[in-house]
Amino acid sequence: xxxxxxxxxxxxxxxxxxxxxxxxxxxxxxxxxxxxxxxxxxxxxxxxxxxxxxxxxxxxxxxxxxxxxxxxxxxxxxxxxxxxxxxxxxxxxxxxxxxxxxxxxxxxxxxxxxxxxxxxxxxxxxxxxxxxxxxxxxxxxxxxxxxxxxxxxxxxxxxxxxxxxxxxxxx
Numbered sequence: 001x002x003x004x005x006x007x008x009x010x011x012x013x014x015x016x017x018x019x020x021x022x023x024x025x026x027x028x029x030x031x032x033x034x035x036x037x038x039x040x041x042x043x044x045x046x047x048x049x050x051x052x053x054x055x056x057x058x059x060x061x062x063x064x065x066x067x068x069x070x071x072x073x074x075x076x077x078x079x080x081x082x083x084x085x086x087x088x089x090x091x092x093x094x095x096x097x098x099x100x101x102x103x104x105x106x107x108x109x110x111x112x113x114x115x116x117x118x119x120x121x122x123x124x125x126x127x128x129x130x131x132x133x134x135x136x137x138x139x140x141x142x143x144x145x146x147x148x149x150x151x152x153x154x155x156x157x158x159x160x161x162x163x164x165x166x167x168x169x170x171x
């Protein structure tokens with residue numbers, strides 16, 4: 001039994017160390033089907049969901065110099081690791097929470113080495129995902145070039161239109 005706990009502890013510690021971010025969540029009144037749906041939604045966003053014992057989780061977090069107390073972790077506790085895109089994973093978690101009458105409650109998170117409150121995690125989940133942000137950046141960079149092209153085009157065609165109008169007037 002102790003060997004199993006050591007393996008779980010090692011896995012939790014490695015996940016906490018290697019991920020760009022993770023979310024601590026408590027849950028209640030989740031059936032096996034809903035937990036499966038939650039895992040599927042998080043997996044689809046690139047993350048994973050683990051149900052953990054509080055003491056093992058706290059021990060691994062304290063080893064990584066993160067401050068959480070046992071009193072902070074109410075109910076059953078799960079660890080949501082983010083995979084590649086923390087924003088997309090938190091968005092999936094909050095979407096599931098909205099769809100299932102707040103059965104999952106975010107207790108906190110760590111994002112890029114910074115500990116976050118539940119409100120900060122909520123704000124992060126409202127950010128656009130990476131693809132959308134890249135598209136917005138390209139649009140911002142493209143707009144001045146498009147406007148400049150329009151000005152140059154009008155400068156080149158204006159004398160031609162003036163000459164056409166003069167020819168029409170004289171004929």
